[in-house]
Amino acid sequence: MYQTLKRTAGLTFDRAAWAIPVASALLGVFVFVRLMNFELRQDEQLYVPPVDLLDHHALYRDFFYNQVPGSAWWFYAVRHLFGTHDLLLSARLGVLFVWIALAGGICLVSYLLVRNWLFAFCAVVLTCANELFLNQTGMAATNNLLPLPFALIGTGLFIHGACRGRVRPLVLFVAGVSLALAVCFKISAVAFVPAVGIAAFLVPKTLPARQRLRMVVAPLLVGGIVGAIPILVYLIAEPKLFLAHVLGYHTGAHIGYWTAHGQEGGGVALSALAKIRLAWSVWFSGAVPVAIAAVLALVFVQRQFDRTFSRLPRASAASMVLAASTVLAMAVGFLPTPGFPQYYALALVSLPLALALAFSALAPFERRQGLGVLVAATVVVVVCAVPRFAEFLPLTLHPDKWTVTKVHRHGIAIRQALSEHGLSGKIATLAPIYPLEASLPVYMELATGPFIYRSAEFVDPGMIRYYRTTSPATVGSLFEKDPPAALLLGFDPVLERPLRDYAVRHGYVQDPSVDFTDRYGTAQLFVRPQ
Structure with missing residues (x-):
């Protein structure tokens, strides 16, 4: 079995060129059909109506909306892009495009850090084919999935542009735009900003401080301002109105209602202990442990060929940025009360980045074994996800x-x-x-x-x-x-x-x-x- 996986992992892109697009297309069809057939959820009664209301009414001023404006305007734009009057269809198509952006973002980061398409495909599957994303978090027309590709791309581009050799100001500008756009879709995505912002003043160490400000900090900051325009427009025009909806509601009325009427269980967590249990069920169930095990296996593959196995290697700047971002994303999930499973999704962005960093550290002769590990993990994840992928397949030809x-x-x-x-x-x-x-x-x-x-x-x-x-x-x-x-x-x-x-x-x-x-x-x- 091991030798078979090893030979499979040794495929060049030319020999696997037909397999990767075909498998990707099949997975794309599964996601599309599931999106179109997933049952309507109560949260969508908040996120979908602006698709119609924004034609004649002002966000926040004319109707209640307790989220940052990115999701409302994105779903509205998709509707007008397709010229359809079907509101739920428009919003669900908006989520589909975010799925494509998430897969594309993983491929982009993988190409920049690893330069291997089979690895990129495995990273996409290991990240996306998990129980959380295949349920309400990734299937309902809400803002839960929307920030993930932008947080991933922003963090990945920062690592590529500032932590791995030559500084790339244009890449850092795009990273700033992407991180800010993530926040425009969901305020909790701000968790990825502090680690990147602090690191911008520290890396690369070989660059003089003045050049670092000009080549790293400035492009990242300008990009952040450009990406944050959707929020800045409302924050500058009507700051009290905007903050009352986005922050005031969640820290006041929302907590009051759930404290008075809410019951724990069924994906609702009110106490700190219940939040920990819920977060644990998200982070360590289904495909996620398999992906984590793949990261650890890649590290082990590297270490078994390292003669200095007895000494712990120094953490790279890239791994430090990723670790800090992950910890903050995990912590932010515990802030809202009550806690829901989707609040803990943001930390999962780190999985493909951790896979890419671990794999890129392998020597060329180690990568064959590393790819064997990834292919095996991907097969396991796909098999586990088959019931979710196949649930609505009988309806494919019956729109x-x-x-x-x-x-x-x-x-x-x-x-x-x-x-x-x-x-x-x-x-x-x-x-x-x-x-x-x-x-x-x-x-x-x-x-x-x-x-x-x-x-x-x-x-x-x-x-x-x-x-x-x-x-x-x-x-x-x-x-x-x-x-x-x-x-x-x-x-x-x-x-x-x-x-x-x-x-x-x-x-x-x-x-x-x-x-x-x-x-x-x-x-x-x-x-x-x-």
């Missing part, structure tokens, strides 16, 4: 049954029901994706799902003016002033109770033609009486 298609069709069904009743006006719901799919108007106070609605009572009185929202206690008053044409309910009995009470009190009638089901319940459309 009418895809989740993205069904969600759009449900929206159209709501519009048809209103038309049959001769009604027009706003739809009141905590699941705004459905009416927005059919270009139906919704209340701006509820336009991005239940998140600020359910937390409004925990908002500091001095901060509530920064949110356009209502609450279970005040939503009835909102409807009295501006009665809805219909109410779409059935997805959260507790939070929807005030909406249902209003419908019953004012004689709204349920339309039986709208009865689709998702993972949260069965839709019930209550229409205004004639």
Whole structure:
């Protein structure tokens, strides 16, 4: 078996040229089909509506959005790039492009550090084919996957441009842009900035301090400013509004709601001990331990050929930067309360970089064994991921049954029901994706799902003016002033109770033609009486 793997790993790129693209294309098809069929998640009620709302409304000012602006504008741009009215489809395609960017980023870093395409393919699979990415973190239209390729590319380009011989100012400029863009998609990606920023003043050691400032620090800083423009625009124009949504909500109302109503378990961690258990399950389950074992095996391959095995080698600048970034990314995952599995995904960016650094340290005659290790690890990971990859394959040739298609069709069904009743006006719901799919108007106070609605009572009185929202206690008053044409309910009995009470009190009638089901319940459309 070992000799077979060794011979397989010894393939040149010319001999493996047909295998790598074919395997990559197959994996790409698996990811695409899974993305199109993954069940709609509640978080998408926040991230998808801006795809439609940004046509006529201002982010933060006109509707609630508790994230940095990159994800909202990215999904919006993808929709207009394809000219489609299918909101969920547009957002999921945006995630698909990020998958491509992540795979491409790993290939780019691998080529710069290793110059071996078989290694690059193995690194992509070992990083991407893990349980976390094949579930909500990588399959739902949220911002959880979006910063990863930019954090990886930024850190990898810094290592290549400043820590490995000749200084490359242009590469460092691109690294700064990439790291800043990661933060524009998710604020926690700032974890990769401090280590790189400090290292910029220290490496390379052979460069005089003044030249280091000019050739390393300056390009990195300028690139960072350019990449941060999406955040700087909002931060400069309306700083209090921006900070209230992005930071104030997460440090105030969000914690208050989960402390009062949340229960641990099922991917929710409130206590420090529960967060540690959850992080451990993310970092040391599925494909991740296999990738970590591959890194350690590469180090062992190097050491077994090293006559100075008894002495620990000095850590390189590149490995120090990567280690510091990894520790910070792991620590940042523990800051939010409650903790969710996706909060611990950022640290996984370090895996392909660690693989590349470990493999690049091998001598040419050691790389054959190293590739054998990687090929074996890749085979194990692919076999373990087969159930996830194959889950939706029977639907590949039936796009009418895809989740993205069904969600759009449900929206159209709501519009048809209103038309049959001769009604027009706003739809009141905590699941705004459905009416927005059919270009139906919704209340701006509820336009991005239940998140600020359910937390409004925990908002500091001095901060509530920064949110356009209502609450279970005040939503009835909102409807009295501006009665809805219909109410779409059935997805959260507790939070929807005030909406249902209003419908019953004012004689709204349920339309039986709208009865689709998702993972949260069965839709019930209550229409205004004639």
